[in-house]
Amino acid sequence: MPSSKSHRSQVNKFKSNLSIKTAIKSSITTLRASVENNDDSTITTKLFSNVAKILDRAAKKNVIHKNNASRRKSRLQKLINKSK
Numbered sequence: 001m002p003s004s005k006s007h008r009s010q011v012n013k014f015k016s017n018l019s020i021k022t023a024i025k026s027s028i029t030t031l032r033a034s035v036e037n038n039d040d041s042t043i044t045t046k047l048f049s050n051v052a053k054i055l056d057r058a059a060k061k062n063v064i065h066k067n068n069a070s071r072r073k074s075r076l077q078k079l080i081n082k083s084k
Contacts, residue, residue, distance in 0.1 A: 020054075020063045027051045031076060035083045044080055051076060 002010065031047045052073050059069035 017063045020058050020061070024051075024054055024058060024064070027054050028072070028076065032079070035079055038083065041084065044083075048076060048080060 055069040
């Protein structure tokens with residue numbers, strides 16, 4: 001059973017990590033929707049750079065593993081290239 005102090009810090013980390021993970025998911029969803037709708041390539045490129053920035057920041061803060069961020073960026077880039 002964790003002490004009350006460690007439990008408080010775990011709850012705070014969970015809250016901040018949850019907001020970052022939500023931002024990741026919503027930005028990826030927006031990018032995928034843009035690709036499916038065959039939006040302008042400049043819009044898709046801007047969305048991808050935004051997603052990459054969010055993923056890199058999350059990896060730097062240890063919210064997700066750096067390989068996880070790299071894998072997601074790679075798969076999204078493949079999806080964009082396939083749609084062109």
